[in-house]
Every structure is written in C-alpha cells, then in structure tokens.
Amino acid sequence: MPVLSAYFAALHRDLLLVMRRKTEVLTVLFFVIVTTLLPLGIGPEPDLLRKIAPGAMWIAALLATLLGLQRLFAADYADGTLEQMVLSPKPLTILVAGKITAHWLVCGLPLVLLAPVIGLQFDLSSDAIGILMLTLLIGTPLLSLLGAIGAALTLGARGSALLVSLLVLPLYIPTLIFGAGAVESYIAGLGAMGHFSLLGALLILAAAFAPWATTAALRISLE
Amino acid sequence: MQTPALVSRNLSCIRGKQTLFQGLDLQLDSGQWLYLQGENGAGKTSLLRILAGLTLPADGDVLWQGSPISKQRGQYHQDLLYIGHHAGLKEDLTLTENLQALCRMDGLRVNDVDIREALTHMGLAKRQHLPARVLSAGQKRRGLLARTLLRPAKLWILDEPFNALDVNAIADVQNLLKAHLAKGGMLVLTSHQTPYLGTDAHGFVLNLSGSR
Numbered sequence: 001m002p003v004l005s006a007y008f009a010a011l012h013r014d015l016l017l018v019m020r021r022k023t024e025v026l027t028v029l030f031f032v033i034v035t036t037l038l039p040l041g042i043g044p045e046p047d048l049l050r051k052i053a054p055g056a057m058w059i060a061a062l063l064a065t066l067l068g069l070q071r072l073f074a075a076d077y078a079d080g081t082l083e084q085m086v087l088s089p090k091p092l093t094i095l096v097a098g099k100i101t102a103h104w105l106v107c108g109l110p111l112v113l114l115a116p117v118i119g120l121q122f123d124l125s126s127d128a129i130g131i132l133m134l135t136l137l138i139g140t141p142l143l144s145l146l147g148a149i150g151a152a153l154t155l156g157a158r159g160s161a162l163l164v165s166l167l168v169l170p171l172y173i174p175t176l177i178f179g180a181g182a183v184e185s186y187i188a189g190l191g192a193m194g195h196f197s198l199l200g201a202l203l204i205l206a207a208a209f210a211p212w213a214t215t216a217a218l219r220i221s222l223e
Numbered sequence: 224m225q226t227p228a229l230v231s232r233n234l235s236c237i238r239g240k241q242t243l244f245q246g247l248d249l250q251l252d253s254g255q256w257l258y259l260q261g262e263n264g265a266g267k268t269s270l271l272r273i274l275a276g277l278t279l280p281a282d283g284d285v286l287w288q289g290s291p292i293s294k295q296r297g298q299y300h301q302d303l304l305y306i307g308h309h310a311g312l313k314e315d316l317t318l319t320e321n322l323q324a325l326c327r328m329d330g331l332r333v334n335d336v337d338i339r340e341a342l343t344h345m346g347l348a349k350r351q352h353l354p355a356r357v358l359s360a361g362q363k364r365r366g367l368l369a370r371t372l373l374r375p376a377k378l379w380i381l382d383e384p385f386n387a388l389d390v391n392a393i394a395d396v397q398n399l400l401k402a403h404l405a406k407g408g409m410l411v412l413t414s415h416q417t418p419y420l421g422t423d424a425h426g427f428v429l430n431l432s433g434s435r
Contacts, residue, residue: 002330009327013313016324020315020354080309081325087275089301090330223278 006090010098018106024068028110031064035118046123053122054132054183061111062172068107069147070161077155086222097211100148108140131186138199139179145210146171152217174202227252229378229409233283236269243269244431254424256410261431267413268382274411275305275380304376308383311367314356318342318366321355326373333373341372360387368396379403381412
C-alpha cells in the first residue's frame, strides 16, 4: 500500500539518522542514571524503595521522553526537510506518525526493556516488575504521541526546549497517575485491571487524534 | 480557451506591518516560465511559498487546473516540485540515502540505479556515498537538484537554484530547466542572476521591488 510505504519511509529515515548520530541513545542512559541515583540518595531501606519505585521510574521515563522530544521536529525544521515533508503528495499525518513511531522505538521501547534491571535496584518482586513493564509498554507510546503535539506547537519558538517541557508535562499527568497507580495497586493487592483499561483507552484516543493535532500544529508553525 | 494551469488571483502578502505585495495576478501555462526579480526582502520567497501552498496569502487565492490548491493538496503536491533555499538534506546521511528518503516519502519507488544516474548527471558520481556534511554548498545544491530528475512534476518552484553553483553547473541546471520547459513543464524561479532559458519557451519577468 502506498500510504503504508510512506509511513515506513519516514520511520526508516529517522531510525537511520539515530544510528548515524548515536547521541539519541543518551536518552536511555539518562533514564538509567536518574533511576540509579534515587536509591543511592535515599539509602538502603527496601520498604521505602519498593514504595517509591513505580512513581520514581515513571517520572524518570517522562523526563527521558521529554529529552528526545525537542529534537523530534526541530532538526528537520532547521535543515528544510520538514518543508519537503509538508509538500509530499502523501498525507503529512502518515509521515508524522512514522516519525512518532521512530521516537518511541528510540526513546520509549528501551525503557520498557530496561525496567526489569532497574526494578531490581528498588527490590521489586518479579510480578510487580512484570506489571511495571506492561504499564510502560502501554504508557510510553502515549508519551511520544502527546509529546509530539507539544513539540510541533513550540517549533521555531525561542527557548522551545523549556516551552515543550512546560506544555507537555501537565498533559502527562493522567499517564503518570494510571501508570504508577497500576503497579502500586497491584502491590497493595487490589489488581491493576482498571488502571490498564484506562491507560489503554488513553492510548487509543491519542493514537487516533495526536497525529492529526501534530500535523495541524506543524502547518501553523511552518507558516 | 483552456484555463491556464497555474493562476493566482489578487494575492497579497503582509509581513508584520509591511505589505510586501498586493493585488497580484499571475497566470502560467504549460511550457512557460516566470522569473521573479527583486531586492532582498522584496517578497520573492514569500510569493514562492504562497504559490507552493506553504504559507497562506493575506488575501486572494492560488488555483491549480482551475480549483484552489488548498482544496486539492494531495493532487497539487503530486504535480509540484518545490526546492527552497534551505540545504534540504540531512547532514548525517549520504546523498543517495537523502534522495532515497525524499523520494520514498513522496511515495515514489526509486532504486539505487536511478539515483546513481541522477547524481552522475549532476556530476556527483564520486560523491554519492559521502555524508552530506562533508560536501560543499554547491555540491549539496546539485545533489538536491538531482530530485528534479527523479520526480516527475509539472510545476517546478525553485528558490535561488543557482546559488553556490559554479559556471559549468549553472549551465547544466539551465539545460535541465530548458528540457523541462520543452516537455511542457512550468517553472517559477527566483535568482539574483538572470537565467537564460532560450527563446523557445515563453517567459515572464516579475519585478517585485516596484510594488513597494
């Protein structure tokens, strides 16, 4: 399908750029360092660490995704390739969706895969780690999708790095509450189904609307 | 009489408090070219961006084959090739990868042979596997203009296509433009040096400085 091939073209291009530049990998390192500093700063109290683990890891994940967001469209805007994407005969939304997917694969998926290792530092049980991974798996694409709207809106503005954070972090609140809440309520023995359903609903909603909103914001920013 | 392919009606563009141009009527038919003249800041690039559909005019509209371009974005962009004054290339990718990515995002299937041929035509055969960041400004420009060979489009909008090019490359690009016009293509360009596009094709010169 021609539309799908445009999606994969954008995805492939962004992944190739990440492979060439390699600095994007630092996002993952940031996540590891922040989550390693916390147990060191708080001290070896397993009960306390277990308690703060879900919240701490989710906040670290939010900040790590935010780091990659500033570059999501800014580099393409600066060298004019974004202009070429807007002028592509294929829908811009599809290309934007490809770019968001690339952002998630680079900044979101590694966090999910690293969660078990980090979870051990907080003395989480293997069940709780499984739940945490699942919440991150549903939640990190949501962060990329919402973040893309913010990144597109602040494109070309001065001090856009700070603006993105201020704009996007409040939007992350529901994800943070349900993501961290799922693990906490599982540990408390209440089950996490409710939280998962809400996270899933948010993801579907964002996947349906965020690429369109991002496209509209990009067209305004490029004027 | 058939309606001209590209028509603009009563276009005006306002930047800040300054009106760059107003009440601009243009029409261009196949095989014709339009050369925009004007000093820096006269509104040449603004007009090109309006014609390409990147910027909305303050007033008036642009018609392609008789209907407004905002109503038929996909079709219009299929027929349009716009090369702005940006480098337009990713510094970390090679010329081949850059062109491949651009073409594939436009929904074109191109293979490496086509790209090699296009780059060879632009005199970049030996540079095709170098990252764009090590190329000179002129080489980047030529690499980007290789898109004109890969992508069939009726209307070319080129912003300063001769920038940073040497004398031979300018002659090559002018031949490219002439061939496009001879095939019935249309061309809108800006440049600080007068292009020579032969006497076969019908051309217009629009001086934007006068409207200020």
